[in-house]
Amino acid sequence: MKSLSIKDIALKANVSITTVSFIINGKAKEKSISEAVIKKVEKIIIESGYKPNQIARSLRTGNSNIIGLIVEDISNSFFSKVARLIEDKAYKKGYKIIYSSTENSVEKAKELINMFKSRKVDAYIISPVAGIEDDIKLLLNDNKPVILFDRNLPGVDTNYVGANHFTATYQSIESFIKEGKKNIALVTTDVSVQQIIERFDGYKQALTDFKLPYNENLVLKIPFGQAEEETISNIKELFKNNKIDAVLFATNYLAISGLKAVKQINKTIGKDLSVIAYDDHEAFELHTPLISAVQQPLEEIAETVIKLILNQLSSKTKLANQQVIIPAKLISRN
Amino acid sequence: MKSLSIKDIALKANVSITTVSFIINGKAKEKSISEAVIKKVEKIIIESGYKPNQIARSLRTGNSNIIGLIVEDISNSFFSKVARLIEDKAYKKGYKIIYSSTENSVEKAKELINMFKSRKVDAYIISPVAGIEDDIKLLLNDNKPVILFDRNLPGVDTNYVGANHFTATYQSIESFIKEGKKNIALVTTDVSVQQIIERFDGYKQALTDFKLPYNENLVLKIPFGQAEEETISNIKELFKNNKIDAVLFATNYLAISGLKAVKQINKTIGKDLSVIAYDDHEAFELHTPLISAVQQPLEEIAETVIKLILNQLSSKTKLANQQVIIPAKLISRN
DNA sequence: CTGAAAGCGCTTACAG
DNA sequence: CTGAAAGCGCTTACAG
Numbered sequence: 015m016k017s018l019s020i021k022d023i024a025l026k027a028n029v030s031i032t033t034v035s036f037i038i039n040g041k042a043k044e045k046s047i048s049e050a051v052i053k054k055v056e057k058i059i060i061e062s063g064y065k066p067n068q069i070a071r072s073l074r075t076g077n078s079n080i081i082g083l084i085v086e087d088i089s090n091s092f093f094s095k096v097a098r099l100i101e102d103k104a105y106k107k108g109y110k111i112i113y114s115s116t117e118n119s120v121e122k123a124k125e126l127i128n129m130f131k132s133r134k135v136d137a138y139i140i141s142p143v144a145g146i147e148d149d150i151k152l153l154l155n156d157n158k159p160v161i162l163f164d165r166n167l168p169g170v171d172t173n174y175v176g177a178n179h180f181t182a183t184y185q186s187i188e189s190f191i192k193e194g195k196k197n198i199a200l201v202t203t204d205v206s207v208q209q210i211i212e213r214f215d216g217y218k219q220a221l222t223d224f225k226l227p228y229n230e231n232l233v234l235k236i237p238f239g240q241a242e243e244e245t246i247s248n249i250k251e252l253f254k255n256n257k258i259d260a261v262l263f264a265t266n267y268l269a270i271s272g273l274k275a276v277k278q279i280n281k282t283i284g285k286d287l288s289v290i291a292y293d294d295h296e297a298f299e300l301h302t303p304l305i306s307a308v309q310q311p312l313e314e315i316a317e318t319v320i321k322l323i324l325n326q327l328s329s330k331t332k333l334a335n336q337q338v339i340i341p342a343k344l345i346s347r348n
Numbered sequence: 349m350k351s352l353s354i355k356d357i358a359l360k361a362n363v364s365i366t367t368v369s370f371i372i373n374g375k376a377k378e379k380s381i382s383e384a385v386i387k388k389v390e391k392i393i394i395e396s397g398y399k400p401n402q403i404a405r406s407l408r409t410g411n412s413n414i415i416g417l418i419v420e421d422i423s424n425s426f427f428s429k430v431a432r433l434i435e436d437k438a439y440k441k442g443y444k445i446i447y448s449s450t451e452n453s454v455e456k457a458k459e460l461i462n463m464f465k466s467r468k469v470d471a472y473i474i475s476p477v478a479g480i481e482d483d484i485k486l487l488l489n490d491n492k493p494v495i496l497f498d499r500n501l502p503g504v505d506t507n508y509v510g511a512n513h514f515t516a517t518y519q520s521i522e523s524f525i526k527e528g529k530k531n532i533a534l535v536t537t538d539v540s541v542q543q544i545i546e547r548f549d550g551y552k553q554a555l556t557d558f559k560l561p562y563n564e565n566l567v568l569k570i571p572f573g574q575a576e577e578e579t580i581s582n583i584k585e586l587f588k589n590n591k592i593d594a595v596l597f598a599t600n601y602l603a604i605s606g607l608k609a610v611k612q613i614n615k616t617i618g619k620d621l622s623v624i625a626y627d628d629h630e631a632f633e634l635h636t637p638l639i640s641a642v643q644q645p646l647e648e649i650a651e652t653v654i655k656l657i658l659n660q661l662s663s664k665t666k667l668a669n670q671q672v673i674i675p676a677k678l679i680s681r682n
Numbered sequence: 683c684t685g686a687a688a689g690c691g692c693t694t695a696c697a698g
Numbered sequence: 699c700t701g702a703a704a705g706c707g708c709t710t711a712c713a714g
Contacts, residue, residue, distance in 0.1 A: 021691080039693080047700075051699085073690090091425060094422050097423070101448065129444055132402040134401075273634050277634075300608065381683070408707080
């Protein structure tokens with residue numbers, strides 16, 4: 015069953031394909047097509063269930079009404095939640111989202127950008143990895159809107175939306191210190207992306223400002239993508255240092271592994287050990303005791319990303335780049 | 349900056365676009381292009397960074413190397429995990445995945461199918477809602493592979509991959525009964541999709557087989573998409589019935605709301621109340637006490653879906669439809 | 683061993 | 699008020 019083309023509709027309606035095209039694209043008035051013809055053609059379109067071939071349209075116009083979204087890992091709840099919000103908001107404006115995960119691999123990120131490019135997506139929303147700066151610059155040369163989110167890419171001059179990771183981390187450490195904690199550990203990942211670096215810097219700065227020594231034995235960097243059992247055992251190893259009285263986990267999945275690790279050793283959260291997780295998760299609201307977490311305002315991030323994109327898509331001239339930093343909030347559940 | 353076209357490459361190499369096209373598509377040998385020309389053209393392609401326009405290619409060939417994946421809600425961890433696995437496996441075979449969420453809305457599901465159709469995706473993986481039977485039949489008429497997953501659609505004759513929801517639920521209820529539980533509640537959703545119905549049926553059948561009365565006051569149907577506070581308060585209301593000594597949650601997000609509800613009332617899980625959640629979640633492994641869950645084999649589901657799709661895409665003839673039922677496993681954490 | 687040309691289904695500048 | 703025709707960037711049957 016071949017699907018209908020604009021030619022079939024034109025034939026049935028006894029008009030040219032030009033006329034049909036104008037009507038489909040809402041340019042009938044502007045092109046002064048008569049009411050009668052409009053009605054006739056619209057009726058045929060509805061009855062036949064004709065849907066324009068978007069591929070042909072894209073080839074001709076060079077755009078697609080599709081926005082490409084590249085995240086680190088769609089199965090991470092932070093990303094899947096933001097993705098869902100972005101999808102909803104874009105959908106309401108007539109844009110579709112297609113997404114893919116980079117797994118923090120430079121090669122996969124480059125491939126995804128190329129795939130999106132060859133599909134002529136209208137705009138890009140990317141949580142980047144270091145190493146794709148040049149690919150992003152090419153997109154910008156092409157005049158495509160690019161919004162980085164979650165983490166910035168130093169050296170690329172484009173739009174960015176992200177939480178204030180440094181401040182949120184700083185405040186987390188500060189809250190530990192105010193509780194009287196002295197040996198504060200940080201469990202983070204080994205990927206060197208902006209938001210992880212900011213979290214690390216916030217940790218160090220808070221220690222310095224409050225005159226606590228920075229001790230690198232209290233910092234554990236977990237290789238990205240490592241099997242969870244390994245991570246748990248690394249964390250148990252860290253906790254062999256009995257002095258540790260507080261720990262900040264730089265991502266929610268590390269916190270989950272960390273909580274599992276704590277279950278297996280003789281430390282009691284709340285009494286021996288204070289815990290804060292960066293990025294909230296359902297598990298933390300259910301844990302006994304409750305686990306404090308830094309919440310990024312997902313809704314606001316999604317909203318801002320979409321707003322920036324739509325502004326640029328609807329503007330004929332190149333807009334100034336914006337760096338929108340949104341405060342993240344420490345939710346204390348003690 | 350216009351991007352390069354095949355014409356530019358042909359021009360630079362001093363050959364026809366036909367020749368370039370053959371080389372790009374690996375048909376050089378078959379078309380007996382000379383080694384020298386192949387080398388020359390390949391060199392130019394690499395140096396120039398030329399990437400074929402997939403839109404043009406799709407328009408011409410009618411396919412896209414893209415598989416459309418339609419899930420209920422990408423921010424639900426069951427779907428985001430399966431999506432990620434499917435993405436990985438498809439990617440390795442040269443297929444890209446684009447996904448979208450239906451939110452259990454018939455209209456949105458139809459729109460998504462139309463969008464995918466007009467983008468000429470090669471195959472569809474769909475966790476369907478009732479009401480899109482005709483749209484799916486149109487795809488099948490079009491000879492596009494369609495794999496339903498997670499839930500089947502009675503009345504549509506196509507491929508299906510899903511867990512044995514009935515049996516897994518039955519076994520869960522059976523395990524409650526063997527613990528000596530007498531008043532077993534079910535918290536489920538009001539959407540009438542196959543997998544939810546199967547879970548309900550498994551619940552009822554187990555009661556019947558073990559000579560327990562079916563009491564509809566023990567069944568709570570939560571409206572899909574309802575705000576969580578509302579759900580929690582519905583569940584607290586249910587638990588006002590003090591006789592309830594066990595509860596099965598038909599989805600993991602309902603279980604999470606349920607666990608929050610239990611925290612707010614004076615029931616103790618393990619002592620007063622046994623709990624099983626359908627679909628596992630990180631939170632259950634961290635909860636005190638641990639929460640038992642029915643685990644669907646995500647990896648196997650993703651693997652099977654992709655295998656079915658690739659088989660069909662590579663086969664010239666129409667293959668027989670397959671219904672693959674994969675056992676789900678009750679993970680007892682008591 | 684290689685190329686000219688048709689055609690996929692649209693949009694749009696131009697003409698009347 | 700409406701249409702014929704070019705062209706977006708490819709693939710492929712056909713010809714030589």
